[in-house]
Amino acid sequence: MAELCLLFDSDGTLVDSEILLAEAMSSTLPRYGLPFTSDRYMNEFRGMRFMSIVRTLEAVHGVLEEAPTRRMEGEMRALLEEMMKAHLTAMPGMSAALMELEGYPCGVVSNGPERKVRLALDTTRLARFFDGHIYSAYTLGVWKPDPRIYRLAAEQMGFSPSHCVVIDDAIVGVQAGLDAGMQVIHFAHHDDGHETPRGALRMHHARELPRLVAQISQKLAARN
Incomplete structure (x- = not known):
């Protein structure tokens, strides 16, 4: 993998x-x-x-x-x-999905202030999955859909963009991930009529996430 x-x-x-x-x-x-x-x-x-x-x-x-x-x-x-x-609650199935993915380094990349992100993770008990890896646009000085926000997070996590997977529900975030040269999963749980941009995978529920990550991992491994 x-x-x-x-x-x-x-x-x-x-x-x-x-x-x-x-x-x-x-x-x-x-x-x-x-x-x-x-x-x-x-x-x-x-x-x-x-x-x-x-x-x-x-x-x-x-x-x-x-x-x-x-x-x-x-x-x-x-x-x-x-x-x-x-x-506030976690998205349905997200905690279980993160438990299945515990072997992967994980970070949070948000257009919101860091204080708000930390409150969200603490309130929903998801903070333990991220080991303090929080990247706020207000701290980095760049906001989605600018792809630099994801590239900066990847750099600080020690990964090349091609070995990062973005999971985002909003089109501005999905496009930022694609433009950053990353693998992207569009979490399309909203019935808002937005199409998933070309190049991104579409996901409707968090339970699908481990399978999609494994699929991406296998695809990248086959290229190497």
């Missing part, structure tokens, strides 16, 4: 947090003059950087000044933390 490094997205891939994020945003942004709904996040903005979403809304509804923008983000993140502590 080829040695592989597994690079997981967090929101919507490891943990079922995206509906909580959508609700936190829909509860906060309208109070600052930016109309927003949970459905709009899930259908249009899933996986995107928070400030990219804000800038898109500002282009239609008017630009906020810096101080209100900071307050809005602070309020949204505080509300989200409360919701995560009370309601």
Whole structure:
């Protein structure tokens, strides 16, 4: 078997947090003059950087000044933390899948702040599978869909891109992994109508993950 490094997205891939994020945003942004709904996040903005979403809304509804923008983000993140502590769960089957994959080095690569990623992993008891290998866009200074975020994570994990497998539910993350030259599994558990980009494998449930990783490993081993 080829040695592989597994690079997981967090929101919507490891943990079922995206509906909580959508609700936190829909509860906060309208109070600052930016109309927003949970459905709009899930259908249009899933996986995107928070400030990219804000800038898109500002282009239609008017630009906020810096101080209100900071307050809005602070309020949204505080509300989200409360919701995560009370309601966050791992994606169905993910813990069992990670147990089957314990022989593989694993990292988390997220567009979210490191504090949020750590809270998600601690709350759902998934932190033990990652040995502290957390790569936040806010720490690295680069956000999906920029492929550099995955390349930087691979470099710090000590792997070449061709021996990394990205597992991501959002198209921005799937495309980032493909553009980084990595093997990619699109975790398509959302019924959002998005096609899996060419070159990525499609997965509907976490129980499929060990089989797909083994398939990729065998394929790479056959090339060597």
